[in-house]
Amino acid sequence: MVTMTYRDALNEALREEMQRDERVFLMGEEVGEYDGAYKVSRGLLKEFGPMRVVDTPIAELGFTGLGAGAAMVGLRPVIELMTWNFALLAIDQIVNSIAKLRYMSGGQVSVPMVIRGPNGAALQLAAQHSQAFEAWYAYIPGLKVVMPATPADAKGLLKSAIRDDDPVVFMEGEMLYNLKGEVPEGDITIPIGSADVKRAGSDVTIVCHSKTVAPALKAADRLAEEDISAEVVDLRTIRPMDTDTILTSVSKTNRCVVAEEGWPFCGVGAQVVDNIQRNIFDELDAPVIRVTGEDVPMPYNKRLEKAAKVDATKIVAAAKRVLYLE
Amino acid sequence: MSGSTVSKKKGPKRPAKAAAAVTAEQCRDWYHQLCLLRRFEEKAAEAYSLGKIGGFCHLYIGQEAVGVGVMAALREDDYIVTSYREHGLALARGVPARSIMAELYGKADGCSGGKGGSMHLFDVSRNFLGGHAIVGGQIPLGTGMAFAAKYRGTDQVSVSFFGEAAANIGSFHESLNMASLWKLPAVYVLENNGYGMGTAIARATANMDLFHRAYSYDMEAEAVDGQDVLAVRDAMERAVERARTKSEPTLLEMQTYRYVGHSMSDAAHGTYRTKDEVEEYRKRDPLVILAAFMKKQGMIDDDGLKAMDDEVKAEVQEALDYAEQSPDPAPEALYTDVYAEDG
Numbered sequence: 001m002v003t004m005t006y007r008d009a010l011n012e013a014l015r016e017e018m019q020r021d022e023r024v025f026l027m028g029e030e031v032g033e034y035d036g037a038y039k040v041s042r043g044l045l046k047e048f049g050p051m052r053v054v055d056t057p058i059a060e061l062g063f064t065g066l067g068a069g070a071a072m073v074g075l076r077p078v079i080e081l082m083t084w085n086f087a088l089l090a091i092d093q094i095v096n097s098i099a100k101l102r103y104m105s106g107g108q109v110s111v112p113m114v115i116r117g118p119n120g121a122a123l124q125l126a127a128q129h130s131q132a133f134e135a136w137y138a139y140i141p142g143l144k145v146v147m148p149a150t151p152a153d154a155k156g157l158l159k160s161a162i163r164d165d166d167p168v169v170f171m172e173g174e175m176l177y178n179l180k181g182e183v184p185e186g187d188i189t190i191p192i193g194s195a196d197v198k199r200a201g202s203d204v205t206i207v208c209h210s211k212t213v214a215p216a217l218k219a220a221d222r223l224a225e226e227d228i229s230a231e232v233v234d235l236r237t238i239r240p241m242d243t244d245t246i247l248t249s250v251s252k253t254n255r256c257v258v259a260e261e262g263w264p265f266c267g268v269g270a271q272v273v274d275n276i277q278r279n280i281f282d283e284l285d286a287p288v289i290r291v292t293g294e295d296v297p298m299p300y301n302k303r304l305e306k307a308a309k310v311d312a313t314k315i316v317a318a319a320k321r322v323l324y325l326e
Numbered sequence: 327m328s329g330s331t332v333s334k335k336k337g338p339k340r341p342a343k344a345a346a347a348v349t350a351e352q353c354r355d356w357y358h359q360l361c362l363l364r365r366f367e368e369k370a371a372e373a374y375s376l377g378k379i380g381g382f383c384h385l386y387i388g389q390e391a392v393g394v395g396v397m398a399a400l401r402e403d404d405y406i407v408t409s410y411r412e413h414g415l416a417l418a419r420g421v422p423a424r425s426i427m428a429e430l431y432g433k434a435d436g437c438s439g440g441k442g443g444s445m446h447l448f449d450v451s452r453n454f455l456g457g458h459a460i461v462g463g464q465i466p467l468g469t470g471m472a473f474a475a476k477y478r479g480t481d482q483v484s485v486s487f488f489g490e491a492a493a494n495i496g497s498f499h500e501s502l503n504m505a506s507l508w509k510l511p512a513v514y515v516l517e518n519n520g521y522g523m524g525t526a527i528a529r530a531t532a533n534m535d536l537f538h539r540a541y542s543y544d545m546e547a548e549a550v551d552g553q554d555v556l557a558v559r560d561a562m563e564r565a566v567e568r569a570r571t572k573s574e575p576t577l578l579e580m581q582t583y584r585y586v587g588h589s590m591s592d593a594a595h596g597t598y599r600t601k602d603e604v605e606e607y608r609k610r611d612p613l614v615i616l617a618a619f620m621k622k623q624g625m626i627d628d629d630g631l632k633a634m635d636d637e638v639k640a641e642v643q644e645a646l647d648y649a650e651q652s653p654d655p656a657p658e659a660l661y662t663d664v665y666a667e668d669g
């Protein structure tokens with residue numbers, strides 16, 4: 001094990017995959033000479049040169065589609081979007097081309113590409129720069145949506161995403177890049193579609209992903225102080241969703257809270273709740289409660305922003321409600 | 327004939343190119359193809375009217391010389407992407423008429439397994455990488471294929487077809503900029519048929535000399551008589567040569583016209599253009615132009631032309647029979663091809 005940041009774990013995954021496979025290239029705004037808007041691609045231009053680490057014009061639709069065309073004929077592009085807010089400019093290519101080419105061609109065309117960048121809010125960036133979009137992409141058949149919360153998961157999942165024969169939407173977090181953690185050495189991959197029990201417990205399940213994993217673990221610590229044992233299930237992949245791990249956990253605890261950064265309406269948590277009630281309705285001792293971002297565009301003001309976001313306190317309160325303690 | 331190509335490039339004018347040599351055999355082959363594209367579309371229209379073909383169905387009648395001339399300048403390993411008006415382009419690329427007709431019928435033997443339909447014809451074995459139905463959506467894809475050719479150091483060329491209305495969408499501009507910036511072996515074939523659905527170019531486009539748009543991106547461009555298969559072939563050969571040997575992109579504006587409605591759901595004329603206008607353009611029918619040239623050169627006579635047309639009609643009938651008899655896709659096909667592991 002080596003301790004490293006989430007940023008460096010992604011950097012290592014990119015470097016190792018580019019060393020392993022000549023078809024892999026990185027393309028996006030500021031990925032080369034600037035070393036990445038968030039420094040994820042630091043040093044890669046120097047090592048691999050400008051044909052494989054390509055700085056683009058500000059043309060999200062164009063270069064995402066260009067990546068797709070290259071993938072259709074056998075390359076393995078990693079397209080970096082400066083943030084997922086800007087992916088809205090590229091969403092036509094992601095939804096109308098990338099997700100559907102295999103199907104529309106009757107299985108003749110593969111689009112093995114990764115589209116990656118930070119998702120969700122950072123600090124005080126206001127409404128247009130603070131949005132969580134995973135539910136949008138998870139909705140689309142043909143896409144996979146991967147959202148690691150730790151450095152180890154970031155490295156193992158990015159490697160799997162690059163090796164996958166289907167397009168993968170890979171969502172990181174500006175607030176995660178500096179997170180430190182243990183990462184196994186060597187060529188370790190983590191299968192797409194597998195959730196991870198980040199903390200075992202018996203009284204209540206907290207399902208979370210990406211930036212709600214840390215507050216969920218903090219909430220579990222606080223609940224433990226009150227002798228409540230919480231199990232924390234990190235989805236890691238939104239689509240395909242690891243329903244088995246969720247159901248196994250909730251069958252054991254009989255109570256569940258789902259926490260996500262995004263908005264409540266049609267969110268990822270709604271899908272988790274559907275999976276639970278459809279499959280193990282009789283195991284539930286209480287309705288499942290969702291903790292989400294508030295249903296408003298993100299405000300700039302620091303206090304208001306804090307109020308809009310999910311935190312450990314909100315998760316603790318929800319856990320107590322499903323335990324009928326509050 | 328190829329004197330009808332107008333070469334407009336920035337900077338000093340090059341000497342006019344002499345018409346590339348052409349053999350009787352080539353002309354016969356092209357005439358055969360023009361007939362095939364025409365008769366195929368007429369048959370498809372008939373089948374559509376009988377309810378055998380569903381959805382949107384955009385015919386290529388009037389524009390055939392563009393498809394045939396462009397494909398004549400390509401190699402088997404070059405890449406092609408197109409819009410939804412692509413039956414004729416697939417035929418000209420050599421995709422068998424029967425597998426295209428079966429696809430229009432939505433049948434299992436269709437070139438996309440019955441899952442794509444008229445707007446999504448694919449044949450990977452011929453690097454025919456799709457009809458795409460979002461206006462302009464294929465242009466970045468074709469640009470990416472050119473990028474891949476350069477990345478791998480092959481001398482393949484990537485050709486993106488699209489209509490003149492697509493030149494107003496962002497993906498066109500973003501793609502041309504990147505292709506020129508990175509010197510990609512791409513050819514952009516803009517088929518200017520004068521209309522985007524019912525919108526005449528003058529009502530949607532500020533500068534109607536569309537090939538001028540290449541100059542904003544420091545790219546070579548030509549305006550070409552798109553009714554003349556030789557002019558198209560010659561211009562395309564120049565563009566392909568530039569892409570293959572210098573890895574530089576070109577925009578070709580093919581000036582053409584569609585004699586039929588935008589799709590099978592609208593009339594050839596009426597609301598947005600007059601019958602007279604259509605009749606006027608019919609005088610420059612690509613089949614008539616090539617036939618006249620061949621006759622003048624003594625390459626063929628009327629009997630020969632008719633024999634070829636009859637041959638094609640039989641071929642198209644065979645394609646239709648094949649489509650009729652092909653089965654629907656198996657019910658399980660609904661769930662396959664979403665992801666790689668679905669098989």
Ligand SMILES: Cc1ncc(C[n+]2csc(CCOP(=O)(O)OP(=O)(O)O)c2C)c(N)n1
Binds near residue numbers: 461
């Ligand atoms: C982005 C988008 N907007 C609108 C449409 C509907 N539409 C389909 S074809 C078309 C006209 C396109 O004209 P042009 O690019 O000139 O091609 P042509 O049909 O003449 O071959 C329109 C508006 C679409 N498919 N995609």
Ligand SMILES: [Mg+2]
Binds near residue numbers: 489490517518520521
């Ligand atoms: Mg048009």
